[in-house]
Amino acid sequence: MTDIEPDDTVDARGAACPGPLMDLIGKIRSAESGDVIRLLSDNDQSLTDVPEWAEEAGNELLAVEELDDHNEFYVEKA
């Protein structure tokens, strides 16, 4: 378990691709620089989508936790 404390959480479980990534982008859009957003997604595509976008946008993917029924992504806004 990570001990990162997110500033906000997006629960995109149940959303089809590209919903989780778009939900994350929407939250990052309104976040402050340095804020950490936690994305909950049960769509496997997020495992590639989210790191690719985070790198492209210059945001840092701090951690990915792979749980039984979903994954949690911690992204810090640059």
Place this chain on the structure above:
Amino acid sequence: MTEHVVIVGGGTGGTVLANDLADRLEPELDAGDVRVTLVNDDPDHVYKPVWLYVPFGQREPDDGRRPLDDLVDDAIDLRIDRVSDIDTEAQRLQFRGSAPPVSYDYLVLATGSTLEPDQIPGLTEDGHNYYSESGATDLRDELLEFTEGDLVLSVIGTPHMCPAAPLEFVFMADDWLRERGLREDVDITYTYPIQRVHGNPHIAEWARPIMEERDIQVETFFNAESVDPEAETITSMEGTELDYDLLVTIPPHGGIDLIEEAGLGDDGWVDVDKHTLEAEAADNVYALGDTADTGVPNAGSVAHYQAGVVGQRLASEIRGRPATATYDGKTLCFIETGMDAASFVEFDYENPPSPAPPSEKLHWSKLAYNESYWLTARGLL
């Protein structure tokens, strides 16, 4: 006791459902056992797919408007008004002004999408769109004067109405400019928020080579952050800046505030069971079309099919039978690939789309359907 069904929203979903119920519940309506009210804040029904053709001079906004009174069965109570509050505990709606509240036994929310361009600084000042009547006519005027430079089409909001329309616009603009002998003087760039050119990977895979063949530039992972009208640039969250001479965007979309205020879901979209279309946070509430957060495209065909499901479920519930009808994600879309060719896709929750080879026949099928849409609105097709 009379059961009261209230449908809020007179777009495709709400209108098709009202006429579906008029037919399905005819005996109960005649006997006064059921009453169906359709509420809309505009006396007209608006068929939005017409707007794609307005910038190219092929349709007028009025082609997409007809009075709801002409489309909706006489057995339905049509109320031109605006709901100001939804109380799902008391099962009661408040209207603007001093009108008394209205109780419901079943509520269907079909309030659709609204545009929120103010989310992006500078977009209202210099961004054009074809997602509203005034936007489409303004864009038509701009296009008629546009003879050279950078045309940028940027998809900003997702989910947005008609996910195929951004691809259709650049394919049509490419063809339209070629026909007018201007294409060599115009660069077309298409931007999309994720790493491919469409949300659905199968449609993206089909569209990308066509864009390459047609010399349409692509910028993926482009989430517009701001527009500078003076410098004529659009900048993304990812740090990419594009020059434009004519900027066309799909603005951010949202649902109506009432839905969030009623605790039914975020951003104006109702959290629903994607098969039954029942709201997760309240009893006796359904949502359909753009309003229902199912993950399927915000498209008229979706609202049309979902209306049939909700109609069947409501009829079952009113007659005291278990509701068994479910929505399987069925979606149909024609996709224009130029001014005289189109493709077609059909898919659902389980089966992905496989775009048909573009043809003139499919283009005419799309136009023919657009003309016969009024039969769909009346519940006949």
